[in-house]
Structure formats: structure tokens, C-alpha cells
Amino acid sequence: MKEIAYAAPRTVADAVAALKQANGNGKAFAGGTDILVQLREGTRNADVLVDLKKIPEMTEIRQLPSGDWQIGAATPCHRIESTVPFAEGYPGIIDGVHIIGGWQIKGRASLGGNLCTSSPAADSIPALIAHHAVVKIVGPDGSREVPVSEFCTGPGKNVLKPAELVASFVIPAMLPNSSGCYLRFIPRSEMDIAVVGCGTTLTVEKDTIKQARIALGAVAPKPVLAEEAAAWLIGKPATIESFEKAGEIARKAATPISDMRGPAEYRTHLVGVLVKRSLMTSLRRLRGERVDVLHDKLV
Numbered sequence: 001m002k003e004i005a006y007a008a009p010r011t012v013a014d015a016v017a018a019l020k021q022a023n024g025n026g027k028a029f030a031g032g033t034d035i036l037v038q039l040r041e042g043t044r045n046a047d048v049l050v051d052l053k054k055i056p057e058m059t060e061i062r063q064l065p066s067g068d069w070q071i072g073a074a075t076p077c078h079r080i081e082s083t084v085p086f087a088e089g090y091p092g093i094i095d096g097v098h099i100i101g102g103w104q105i106k107g108r109a110s111l112g113g114n115l116c117t118s119s120p121a122a123d124s125i126p127a128l129i130a131h132h133a134v135v136k137i138v139g140p141d142g143s144r145e146v147p148v149s150e151f152c153t154g155p156g157k158n159v160l161k162p163a164e165l166v167a168s169f170v171i172p173a174m175l176p177n178s179s180g181c182y183l184r185f186i187p188r189s190e191m192d193i194a195v196v197g198c199g200t201t202l203t204v205e206k207d208t209i210k211q212a213r214i215a216l217g218a219v220a221p222k223p224v225l226a227e228e229a230a231a232w233l234i235g236k237p238a239t240i241e242s243f244e245k246a247g248e249i250a251r252k253a254a255t256p257i258s259d260m261r262g263p264a265e266y267r268t269h270l271v272g273v274l275v276k277r278s279l280m281t282s283l284r285r286l287r288g289e290r291v292d293v294l295h296d297k298l299v
């Protein structure tokens, strides 16, 4: 690997300035679990790495007065899942964060890095979309907010312009009687890339579905919303039959490819299965059950 300069700014503004100064040859560096591999393999190139982990604003998790949560983009996954009040309120986001590698990877890998790598199979993204998460982007021309659902534009591609950074995520406060879930299918029990991923949120009052959101990973060039299926659920009884039907409708949102992980037809079939199970788990959780999706026997 060639020699690469290292910058460790203390503010977001200085990080943006360092990237701007690198004139297209700088890369943000959070945990390094993707970028270091890519630089070694030669699939990415950089003259300067701009470390984001020394910027306090980018590594803090806090609840805002509105009840929303703000998570710095460079916050490592293990810290997100160990922040108890957040983890208890957002089990669906924790499902996704928890399976990003083993403990060593999670000690470094950040939510912002997972999003900015923009893999269609990234495990944190579907649940963030299901929770209406928004990112704050800061760059040479100021700041802007983009919903996570609109951030990725294709495999490895996103809306970031040169020298722009994702500074933080804002995750809206949970509505009463609501919860979420993320499930992925992989051919073995852990440490693999999702064949299909599914994040859901559900709001139920008196056994009737009031709100639902379904986001799918690994079945299109970028994570996608299954909007028709979610809209169909509104006003329906919160039952396994409703979730099964939503799963069938959600299959229409999937446009998967066939690759070594499975043929397109298999992936489309799995969408129905995961949507049903993820909605069922969201329902059990909003009713107060603690469901560990890695070890529970799901319906």
C-alpha cells in the first residue's frame, strides 16, 4: 500500500476543509473497516485520510429535547448498542447494528461508514429507513438534511458531493404503541453478507395497524421502500395473515439480481418470508415482549 497522509481534525468544519484541500484525493476515515480494505485492494485511492473519530460531535449519542435521537456519524456500532436507553427504544436499529461483524469490527465500524459505503446489502440501512432517519450532511457550501431513504443512489454510490461529510443521524422519537425489527437472511449463522435484509416499523392501536414502514436490502441496486405493502397494512388487523399478505405485496418492490448468494427468484421468495417475520416481531415487541431475533424461533 502506498504512503497516505493522515489528518485528525477536531471539528467538522476542519474535516471538510481538509477534504477540500485534498482536491478529490482525500477520503473520510471513521472505523476504517471498509476503506482500509478497499485501499489495500486498490479499489479505492487516497492521498489523505481524514479521521473523523476525534471530532466530539461525530462520536456522541444524545436524546434531543424533542425526544428524537442524534447519533454522530463516526460513532462505533458497539457504543450504539451499549447505549441502553437508545437500544431499548429502537430494537430494530440494534438488530442491524449488532450483526455488523464481530466485536472487534463493531468496536470500530460506524453507522456513517456503513451508510457511506452504500452497499445495497448494508445491515444498518433498512432499519434506519424504516425509522424515518435523516442525515445531516456538511460540506464546503454549508449543511443540508437528507432522509436515509434517499441517500444511496446505486451500489457504492450516494448523494455526497466532493468534500461533503455525513455529520450525524437524527432518528425520530418513537410513537406510542410502536416498535421495529431488522432481519437478514444469510446462508450461515453469522459473518456473511445479507442475501435479503428487511427492516420494519409498526404502530398498532387496539389491534389495528395505524402505521407501517418496510425497507428492503440486497434486492435492488440500493435499499428500497416497499411502499405499496406498507400502505396496504393501514387499517388492517395486526395478525399473521395481514403480515403474510404484506409480504406477498412487498415482493413487487424487489428487483434482485442472481449471483453466487442466490438466484433472483429465491431472493424474491425470501422478501415475503422476512417481511412477515419482521412485522410479527415488531408486533411482539410493541406488546412488550423482548425478542432477540438471532436466537428466537420466529413465526
Ligand SMILES: Cc1cc2nc3c(=O)[nH]c(=O)nc-3n(C[C@H](O)[C@H](O)[C@H](O)COP(=O)(O)OP(=O)(O)OC[C@H]3O[C@@H](n4cnc5c(N)ncnc54)[C@H](O)[C@@H]3O)c2cc1C
Pocket (backbone or CB within 6 Å): 027, 028, 029, 030, 031, 032, 033, 034, 035, 036, 037, 052, 073, 074, 099, 100, 101, 102, 105, 108, 109, 110, 111, 112, 113, 114, 115, 116, 117, 121, 122, 123, 124, 160, 164, 165, 166, 167, 191, 192, 193
Ligand atoms: C470482517 C468484516 C465483517 C463485516 N460484516 C458486516 C456485516 O455483517 N454487515 C455490514 O453491513 N457490514 C459489514 N462489514 C462492513 C463494515 O464493517 C461496515 O460497512 C462499517 O459500518 C463501515 O464503517 P467504518 O466506520 O469502518 O467505515 P470506513 O471504512 O471508515 O469508511 C467507509 C466509507 O465511508 C466513507 N465515510 C465514512 N464515514 C463517513 C462520513 N461520516 N461521511 C462521509 N463519508 C464517510 C469513507 O470515506 C469510506 O469510503 C464488515 C466488514 C468486515 C471487515
